[in-house]
Amino acid sequence: MRKKTEIKSAEIKVDATENNLGLIRRFIGDNMKNTGFPRKKISALSVSVTEHCENLIRHAYAKKRGKVSLKLELKYPEAKITALDAGPRFNMKEQKLPDISLRLKNGLGGKMGIKTILALCDAVEYKRINGRNRNTFIVRVKNTKKGKK
Amino acid sequence: MAFEIRENEDGEIIIVELSGELDSSSVAAFSLGFMEITGKRGPKKYVLDLKDLEFISSAGWTAFLNEFKQLRSSGGDLKLAAMRPDAKRVYSLVGVDGVIESHETVQEAVKSYAKKD
Numbered sequence: 074m075r076k077k078t079e080i081k082s083a084e085i086k087v088d089a090t091e092n093n094l095g096l097i098r099r100f101i102g103d104n105m106k107n108t109g110f111p112r113k114k115i116s117a118l119s120v121s122v123t124e125h126c127e128n129l130i131r132h133a134y135a136k137k138r139g140k141v142s143l144k145l146e147l148k149y150p151e152a153k154i155t156a157l158d159a160g161p162r163f164n165m166k167e168q169k170l171p172d173i174s175l176r177l178k179n180g181l182g183g184k185m186g187i188k189t190i191l192a193l194c195d196a197v198e199y200k201r202i203n204g205r206n207r208n209t210f211i212v213r214v215k216n217t218k219k220g221k222k
Numbered sequence: 223m224a225f226e227i228r229e230n231e232d233g234e235i236i237i238v239e240l241s242g243e244l245d246s247s248s249v250a251a252f253s254l255g256f257m258e259i260t261g262k263r264g265p266k267k268y269v270l271d272l273k274d275l276e277f278i279s280s281a282g283w284t285a286f287l288n289e290f291k292q293l294r295s296s297g298g299d300l301k302l303a304a305m306r307p308d309a310k311r312v313y314s315l316v317g318v319d320g321v322i323e324s325h326e327t328v329q330e331a332v333k334s335y336a337k338k339d
Contacts, residue, residue, distance in 0.1 A: 091247035098243070098277065116308040123279050127246050177321045180291020182284020185316045189280060192315050 079149075081108065086142040089129045089158065097122060097143065101154070104145050110152055114212040117193040121210045122154055124186035133160025133206075150214035158206050164199040165190065165208070223276055224248075227255035235267045235332050241274035244282035252285050260289075265298030269331040273304035283318050290322050303331040 083104045087093045098119050105115045126141060133139070142157040165187045173184045191197060196211040223241070225248035230237040238259060244252055260268075270286065272278075290300045302324040305313060313319055325331035 091245070094245050094247050094279075095243060113308070113311075116311075119277070120279065120308070120312060123245055123277075127279060127281060130246065174317050174320060177287060177317050180287045182280060182287055185280035185283060189312055189316055193312075 079147075081147040082145060084142065084144045086140055089126055089134050089139055089141040091127075091130060094123055094126060097126060100143065101145065105147065105152065108147055108152075109149050110147070110212075110214060114152060114214060117212050118152060118154055118210060121190040121193050121197075122156065124190050125156055125208060125210070128165075128186050129158050129160060133158060133163060150216070151211060152213075153209055153211040155207060155209045159204065160206060162201050163206055164201075166197060166199055225251050227252060227259075229259050229263075230271075232269075232328075232332050235269060235335055236263050237269050237271055237328055237332075239271040239274065241276075243277040244275060244285075245277065245279040246281040249281045249285050252282065253288075256285075256289055260293070260298070265293055265296035267298060267335050268293065268300045269328055270300065270302050271304055271328050272302060272306065272309065273328075275306065275309065278309050278312070280316065283313070283316060286322060287318065299335070301325060301331045301334065303328045 081104070083100070085097070085100045087096060101119045101122060102115060122143065129141060139159050144155045146153050168187055170188055171184055173188070176183060190210065194210045195213045198209040198211070200207045223243055225242035225244055226240070228239045230239065236259065238256065240252070242248070286302070293300050300322060302322055304327055305324055313324065323334070325334060
């Protein structure tokens with residue numbers, strides 16, 4: 074196992090396509106293996122980035138295929154993935170999330186991705202830089218020692 | 223891991239085993255496979271065995287909701303079983319738990335149907 078104090082980073086740039094979703098999860102899983110992060114946090118990033126990329130494919134790149142760059146940075150107890158895309162400006166944190174309970178009861182999905190991301194990540198940051206969206210998904214391992222959180 | 227769908231049965235209950243990863247790249251395979259099974263078996267009682275389902279995104283949850291709604295409207299039913307902890311967390315978080323019932327094991331899901339009858 075790597076020392077928790079070590080800093081690790083890794084990058085990948087792929088076409089934002091459904092066929093690459095598994096590859097993206099493998100990139101996260103392989104690079105976070107044996108780094109001291111609990112499975113729950115690795116899963117939170119894996120699910121969040123998958124949801125984000127599914128949204129990119131379905132919406133931002135619906136008319137024209139594009140790429141997504143992912144940079145993973147591990148600095149225990151914090152892990153973050155920064156995703157860059159060239160889609161139209163979109164800040165998920167500015168979206169008003171509807172009450173989807175009625176949709177779910179009617180057998181309809183939709184609007185679940187952003188809700189999932191914002192609930193699973195400890196923080197999500199957004200910036201529009203040089204015509205690109207930069208979303209950063211952050212998870213933190215909380216100190217469980219008495220008196221600290 | 224590639225997504226797979228297989229069917230089994232326990233008396234009147236149809237067990238559908240899912241394995242691999244269910245996201246927008248594999249959701250069509252789930253829907254087609256499930257449609258084939260329900261087309262053959264009819265609107266009966268189904269249990270989705272998720273023990274070997276390693277990953278599920280909202281595309282997968284949406285597909286489950288669609289199948290649940292269709293089965294319910296035609297007199298059938300659908301329950302989930304043996305969900306992994308990571309999936310269970312999202313299942314509760316997005317509110318699917320308020321719609322589709324889930325059980326710790328396939329046996330419990332099958333038994334729960336018997337209790338209702």
